[in-house]
Amino acid sequence: MATPRPGAGFEFEENKMRIAAGLIFASAVSLLALSAAWSQALPPAKGAAAAPQAAPAPAPPPAPVSTRPPCNNPNALGIGRTVEIDTTGGPGFGFEHFKELDFLRDKEVVLTFDDGPWPVNTPAVLKTLAEECTTGIFFPIGKHATYYPEILKQVMAAGHSIGSHTWSHAALVNKKLTEQQRKDEIEKGFSAVKWALGGKAPAPFFRFPALQHPPEMVTYLGSRNIAIFSCDLDSFDFKASKAQTIIDNVMRKVEKNGKGIILMHDFQKHTAEALPELLKKLKAGGYKVVAMRAKTPVQTIAQYDEDIVKDLKLPTVSSRPVSSVVQTISE
Ligand SMILES: [Zn+2]
Numbered sequence: 001m002a003t004p005r006p007g008a009g010f011e012f013e014e015n016k017m018r019i020a021a022g023l024i025f026a027s028a029v030s031l032l033a034l035s036a037a038w039s040q041a042l043p044p045a046k047g048a049a050a051a052p053q054a055a056p057a058p059a060p061p062p063a064p065v066s067t068r069p070p071c072n073n074p075n076a077l078g079i080g081r082t083v084e085i086d087t088t089g090g091p092g093f094g095f096e097h098f099k100e101l102d103f104l105r106d107k108e109v110v111l112t113f114d115d116g117p118w119p120v121n122t123p124a125v126l127k128t129l130a131e132e133c134t135t136g137i138f139f140p141i142g143k144h145a146t147y148y149p150e151i152l153k154q155v156m157a158a159g160h161s162i163g164s165h166t167w168s169h170a171a172l173v174n175k176k177l178t179e180q181q182r183k184d185e186i187e188k189g190f191s192a193v194k195w196a197l198g199g200k201a202p203a204p205f206f207r208f209p210a211l212q213h214p215p216e217m218v219t220y221l222g223s224r225n226i227a228i229f230s231c232d233l234d235s236f237d238f239k240a241s242k243a244q245t246i247i248d249n250v251m252r253k254v255e256k257n258g259k260g261i262i263l264m265h266d267f268q269k270h271t272a273e274a275l276p277e278l279l280k281k282l283k284a285g286g287y288k289v290v291a292m293r294a295k296t297p298v299q300t301i302a303q304y305d306e307d308i309v310k311d312l313k314l315p316t317v318s319s320r321p322v323s324s325v326v327q328t329i330s331e
Helices: 010-020 044-049 121-131 142-147 149-157 179-196 215-223 243-257 269-284 302-317
Strands: 029-033 081-085 108-114 137-139 227-229 260-265 288-294
Touching (some): 108 121, 121 149, 121 269, 142 149, 142 179, 142 302, 149 179, 179 302, 215 227, 243 260, 243 269
Parallel strands (some): 108 260, 108 288
Antiparallel strands (some): 029 081
8 A cells, every 4th residue: 555655855854954953863762682582572471580670660551461472483583683762853764764863783674564454464474473583563554453453452462563654544745635634644543553452552653654754744743752664675565466576675675785674564465475485584694673662652642542432433323325224025
């Protein structure tokens, strides 16, 4: 669900200005723990060995309990490193649009998946990531999250990072949309994901549909302390007619760049099919996956949280045509 992307240049200038204003920078990426061990990314089980904390944090809202099993695959791709992202000021990642934050080391990749959650394909992607004991960032579409909240809960339970990709995948560069409608797309998207996750706010990670970055929305995301994810390597999986094309695209580009944030779509069937071999090739090529975690969750806006619940009630009031509800069976 992506289209070609005209005008990829001006937004970069905008972002540079924002950075020049001193909003972003030094602390955007801090290294959490440098560990090649999968266990580093495991949730609470190894809590006793965790770093000491200054003060007890407030109790988190109810959320899916992680069910990620320990890694039993000795040849797994795994997680090379976990980084924590301070999204203050809305830092931009991905060299296609943002050049400043060059934090990946040689042979490091970040796996990202857009447009889900979707039946069959998203669960297949999750299965492969689990088999390879590795992780990615998911950028769900708000509407899809409301269709399939249980699938999105599985993404969270598996320990992956979750951001947002607008409410309806509207092109935010579309001049027919008012500024308010663009903001609505962003905010409603985050609120929908939060709703789907049972009230647990996702990461303040956002990806524009089709990587089209209207400057005023880049600025708006900065004011909301939401990080923007472009990419370094586009798999063009949405154009691929078979899995092998995706594998070839990614490997060719990653070998050329040496590292990068890889854009894929868990929405796409061929991507789900390509992933097992692609991850094996990355492992064989000596690449390491970097997990990107948000320092704090996104702060959604209450009005949008309420609107989502209101909207979801609408279809239950029967939008079925009379003929599908009432049929004459004898007269
Ligand atoms: Zn998309």
